[in-house]
Amino acid sequence: MAAQVGGLATIAVRHAGPLEGTVVVPGAKNSVLKLMASTLLADGVFELTNVPDIVDVAIMSDLLSAIGLELARPQAGGMVVTNTGDITPVAPYELVERIRASINVLGPLLTRFGHVRLSLPGGDDFGARPIDMHVAGLEAMGATFKYSHGYLEASADRLHGADITFDFPSVGATENLMTAAVLAEGTTRIDNAAREPEITDLCQFLVAMGANISGIGTSTLVIEGVERDSLRPVAHDTVPDRIQAATYIAAVAVAGGSLDVEGARPEHMAMVLERFGDMGVEFTDTTSGLTVVAPERLRSIDVAPLPYPGSAPDYKPLIITMLSVGDGVGIVTENLYPGRFRYVEELQRLGADVRTSGHHAVVRGVPRLSGAPVRAHDIRAGAAMVVAGLAAEGETTISGVHHIDRGYDDIVGRLAAVGADIERR
Ligand code: EPU
Numbered sequence: 001m002a003a004q005v006g007g008l009a010t011i012a013v014r015h016a017g018p019l020e021g022t023v024v025v026p027g028a029k030n031s032v033l034k035l036m037a038s039t040l041l042a043d044g045v046f047e048l049t050n051v052p053d054i055v056d057v058a059i060m061s062d063l064l065s066a067i068g069l070e071l072a073r074p075q076a077g078g079m080v081v082t083n084t085g086d087i088t089p090v091a092p093y094e095l096v097e098r099i100r101a102s103i104n105v106l107g108p109l110l111t112r113f114g115h116v117r118l119s120l121p122g123g124d125d126f127g128a129r130p131i132d133m134h135v136a137g138l139e140a141m142g143a144t145f146k147y148s149h150g151y152l153e154a155s156a157d158r159l160h161g162a163d164i165t166f167d168f169p170s171v172g173a174t175e176n177l178m179t180a181a182v183l184a185e186g187t188t189r190i191d192n193a194a195r196e197p198e199i200t201d202l203c204q205f206l207v208a209m210g211a212n213i214s215g216i217g218t219s220t221l222v223i224e225g226v227e228r229d230s231l232r233p234v235a236h237d238t239v240p241d242r243i244q245a246a247t248y249i250a251a252v253a254v255a256g257g258s259l260d261v262e263g264a265r266p267e268h269m270a271m272v273l274e275r276f277g278d279m280g281v282e283f284t285d286t287t288s289g290l291t292v293v294a295p296e297r298l299r300s301i302d303v304a305p306l307p308y309p310g311s312a313p314d315y316k317p318l319i320i321t322m323l324s325v326g327d328g329v330g331i332v333t334e335n336l337y338p339g340r341f342r343y344v345e346e347l348q349r350l351g352a353d354v355r356t357s358g359h360h361a362v363v364r365g366v367p368r369l370s371g372a373p374v375r376a377h378d379i380r381a382g383a384a385m386v387v388a389g390l391a392a393e394g395e396t397t398i399s400g401v402h403h404i405d406r407g408y409d410d411i412v413g414r415l416a417a418v419g420a421d422i423e424r425r
Contacts, residue, residue: 018257022259028240165192193218203221303330374397
């Protein structure tokens with residue numbers, strides 16, 4: 001897969017008039033990785049469709065193969081996962097440290113096998129990302145944890161239901177506790193659960209397998225544990241990626257023109273579409289997604305990213321990039337990841353007028369950025385650099401492309417096909 005050779009690659013982008021045409025949005029990284037991990041819960045053959053061709057999927061495949069699953073990609077967008085039950089519940093360091101979502105094997109392995117040995121997870125480089133809520137929740141369900149030599153060991157004869165209230169709607173902790181609760185004895189109630197569309201997608205996958213979950217899509221999930229032999233493998237179509245959809249919307253918003261963003265689900269993006277609308281971007285729902293029309297120039301607005309259904313922090317680098325060529329001054333407040341303003345320095349290299357102070361970024365729009373070499377520090381910041389390049393005179397070259405490859409399925413090909421002057425070198 002081309003996406004695996006991102007190490008020394010660069011992406012070169014030049015401003016080139018309006019974008020026109022259709023972009024098809026691939027399946028969501030943050031759903032498919034969890035669907036893949038959840039196939040550990042039942043023996044048999046699972047079929048996943050709308051699986052993006054991204055490096056994180058390849059890493060998760062390697063991790064699950066090391067644990068004992070068989071994974072194949074028989075055709076583009078498809079994946080077959082075979083669980084023979086011959087599983088070693090150990091997740092090795094070399095794979096876990098490459099991807100935060102490796103923590104998602106904890107719940108399924110513990111609930112099914114009663115024991116897990118997991119190296120502590122890595123992932124994006126934006127500040128400490130602890131797993132205390134995962135651990136506390138599983139302890140409330142009867143698990144015991146031990147840390148030694150960089151490994152987290154968890155054990156439980158059989159987990160039992162518990163009432164768990166999160167201080168904060170953690171995506172990963174909601175998923176781990178939910179998948180663990182599927183085979184626990186009795187009822188688990190998770191209050192202040194995260195309710196991203198990817199969590200709903202996982203709930204629907206688990207319910208199709210035979211799990212008993214209510215409150216799907218709300219912040220209170222109630223899971224009645226079932227017996228192991230009542231779960232069965234299923235076929236499932238991964239929910240489209242709302243963050244990739246937003247990236248293509250941001251691209252046309254700064255480059256000008258009009259795009260059909262096929263697969264975009266407006267109901268999954270209500271708040272961010274509202275903010276984009278406030279900036280002057282026009283949307284029309286179509287049967288298969290959205291038509292997006294860029295304004296002459298974007299208007300500046302203030303944005304405070306909040307967990308879903310708020311305009312989630314994952315959109316923030318895109319929003320700051322859009323504001324950097326907007327008309328006026330916009331303030332963006334970061335509440336979740338204080339270390340996640342690093343890409344601002346890169347935008348400044350492109351001539352953006354952005355000042356950060358603590359949790360705030362003040363963005364004074366300029367008419368046009370100016371191309372320069374920049375670095376992708378993480379997946380979303382990397383995609384924002386691509387978008388910024390579309391709004392910059394001259395050439396912008398982006399290094400650190402391996403970050404973009406983790407979560408974007410052929411962003412270069414997709415943008416080139418709608419008229420962007422972009423290539424991978
Ligand atoms: N947190 C804790 N303790 C915990 C769990 C989380 O302190 O036990 C903190 C984290 O350190 C972080 C914040 O809470 O600062 C958010 O964590 P959360 O668990 O909600 O997020 P996650 O599961 O680690 C997922 C996505 C992220 C996305 C966030 C928020 C995956 C693989 N990752 O991370 O996506 O930013 O939810 O929506 O699903 C990306 O795709 O680029 C990405 C980083």
